[in-house]
Amino acid sequence: MRPASVDVDVLVVGAGPVGLLLAGELRRGGVDVLVVDRLAEPRTESRASTLSARTMELLDERGLVPSLGDPPREPAGHFGGIPLDLSAQPSRYAGQWKVPQPVLERILADAAERAGARVQRGHELVGLTQTGDTVHARLTGASGVVTVRAAYVAGCDGEDSTVRRLAGIAFTGPAATHRILRADLRGVQLPRRRFELLPGGLAISARSPDGVTRIMVAETGADADVSRPATFEEITLVWKRVTGEDVSGAEALWVNAFGDASRQAERYRERRVLLAGDAAHQQLPAGGQALNLGLQDAVNLGWKLAAVVRGDAPPGLLDSYHGERHPAGRRVLANIQAQARLLFDGNRPSGARELMAELIEQPTVRDLLASGISGLDVCYARGPHPLVGRRAPELAARQTGLPTTTTRMLRTGRGLLLDLGGAGGWLRAAWQGWGHRVEFGAAEPGQAYDGATAVLVRPDGIVAWAGTDGTGLREALRTWFGAAAAPAGAAAAPPPRIRTAPPVATRLPA
Ligand SMILES: Cc1cc2nc3c(=O)[nH]c(=O)nc-3n(C[C@H](O)[C@H](O)[C@H](O)COP(=O)(O)OP(=O)(O)OC[C@H]3O[C@@H](n4cnc5c(N)ncnc54)[C@H](O)[C@@H]3O)c2cc1C
Known part of the structure; x- marks a missing residue:
């Protein structure tokens, strides 16, 4: 066919x-x-x-x-x-x-x-x-x-x-050097074990609010073959050897083995x-x-x-x-x-x-x-300002006079150019030509912004530029958002905002 x-x-x-x-x-x-x-x-x-x-x-x-x-x-x-x-x-x-x-x-x-x-x-x-x-x-x-x-x-x-x-x-x-066994169990009461290093190996047990207890165990000296499927019987025996506790009467909801390959x-x-x-x-x-x-x-x-x-x-x-x-x-x-x-x-x-x-x-x-x-230390670039390449900490903001936050402004999928107080006309002038890709607003300068009077944030919440006088701003706009739609100040029709394609009409055969 x-x-x-x-x-x-x-x-x-x-x-x-x-x-x-x-x-x-x-x-x-x-x-x-x-x-x-x-x-x-x-x-x-x-x-x-x-x-x-x-x-x-x-x-x-x-x-x-x-x-x-x-x-x-x-x-x-x-x-x-x-x-x-x-x-x-x-x-x-x-x-x-x-x-x-x-x-x-x-x-x-x-x-x-x-x-x-x-x-x-x-x-x-x-x-x-x-x-x-x-x-x-x-x-x-x-x-x-x-x-x-x-x-x-x-x-x-x-x-x-x-x-x-x-x-x-x-x-x-x-490749993996350790094989760790894990099971989600119902019907057991076990003491909470937070990464306990016992003479026989590592044991963890934690009960979630729905009554399911997750146990994990890595026996010292065991093989590291993670391709071998784990069974409830195996985990029962290993858990007993390492902790002395019997979980054989529990209902096993899920059993598996994983490794520490990197x-x-x-x-x-x-x-x-x-x-x-x-x-x-x-x-x-x-x-x-x-x-x-x-x-x-x-x-x-x-x-x-x-x-x-x-x-x-x-x-x-x-x-x-x-x-x-x-x-x-x-x-x-x-x-x-x-x-x-x-x-x-x-x-x-x-x-x-x-x-x-x-x-x-x-x-x-x-x-x-x-x-x-916490995933908060990501730094993609070293720029003239210490925040460049890092996540933009949330700020209270105003857009077209209305109160908002930088988090809410990012929901549009566009970038943000923010006046952090006193940036003046040069900031709005620089923004001309990128209005279809970048939102404009004003925000309270936070301590984390370290003296910057304006900041450019990418759609993924990463600071692309921060400064006090526009040096390097247009270059940053071009680097992350492409060429301006029209020269700054030119009389032109407003450029289109992001087009949204209609949902996929195609359907694979069931
Ligand atoms: C058994 C197991 C236990 C885990 N336990 C933990 C844990 O306790 N803590 C933790 O932090 N992380 C855990 N992880 C890791 C965590 O689940 C993954 O990091 C996370 O799921 C990664 O998401 P993903 O979307 O990249 O991949 P996945 O969640 O693996 O999704 C990949 C998807 O691709 C599909 N797929 C694969 N091949 C094809 C193909 N050829 N064609 C079409 N579809 C395909 C699969 O069906 C699957 O739905 C565990 C992972 C596994 C597998």
Whole structure:
């Protein structure tokens, strides 16, 4: 049978949290998106359950925080099992937020579909070729093979990414040295164990408000073969050996094994194919950093890829995705590897854990580690002002005379140019020509803005420019938002704002 063909701006492979958030971002940027997933239904296993302060800020900048309901906030996290206070971080979302991954995925799927993305499940990517300006993706589903022609493909298909393999992108780094068993149990009462290093290994147990207890155990000296599926019987025996507790009478809702491999894609882009989330990096799921790192890839990529598809991106914008997120990912992987060393110290004390516990008491060390775990330390560039390349802390603002906040202003999907007091006419004059890409407003200067009288913020909430007299501002506008629509001051029709493509009309055969 001749394969049918479907055309779309961006094909997102994988309806996990990263693919779904990216789909919503692309729709905000006005392009049409088709998301496919090989699973017929969304997954229900708990997996990750922690959102960091930075992820919460980003969800707020998308208007998605109310959909989370009232998730429990924990003021402390851990670094390699050593308690770490996160509550003093400079964010309204300081701490860690407990949101089960299936809940987050449902919220992101609803948001993406409401924005006009089409999510089609039961379609597996099996082939990928790039010719000229098109990527041809071969998908198999219940009704056979279908070929989708897309301008770009985003591989958000998890750590065993087919997109990554078909695009020929190497995935390198140390293999797992530990096998960790995990189970979600109902019907047990266990003492809470927060990363306890016992003579036989590492044991963790925590009960969630719905009465489910998650246990995790890594036995000292066990093999590191994570390809061998875990069974409830195995985890029961290992848990007994390490903790002395019997969980054999519990109902096992989910059992699995994972490892501490640390791999990263060598390139996040291969021409018209991009990688994000676990497809781009594999790590020990410590403290929710795996999920949060991937969500932040999606937010960095979405507005850039949308601008390229719309045809108004400045040169190099899409390459800045790899340029920014690859080092950010490498840094988080290094952080997680260091935590793994502390976690698996076990009954072979090296002194590192004791020393780290002492160091964490020092405010500077605590702040450094807490800002990393909270995702607030990302720095993509070093600019003349210390905020350039970093997240823009939230400010109270006014737009066309009405009170608002910078968080609310970012919900439009455009950049922001803010007068922080006394910038004067030069700021508004510089803005002329970029009004269709960048919102203009005034904000109360916050302490964090360190003397700047004006600031330019990208759609992903990162400071592109900050200063006191416009030096370098037009260059920053061109770098991130492309050429001005008309010379400053020229009498011209107002340029169009971001076009929103109609929702994808194409439908894959069921
Ligand atoms: C078993 C397990 C337990 C975890 N536990 C934790 C935890 O406790 N804490 C923590 O922080 N993190 C945990 N993680 C990691 C966390 O879940 C991931 O970091 C997060 O899901 C990454 O999101 P993603 O969207 O990048 O990839 P995924 O969530 O893996 O989504 C990828 C999607 O792509 C689909 N897909 C794959 N191949 C194809 C294909 N060829 N064609 C079409 N669709 C395809 C898959 O069906 C899947 O829906 C766990 C992960 C797993 C797998």
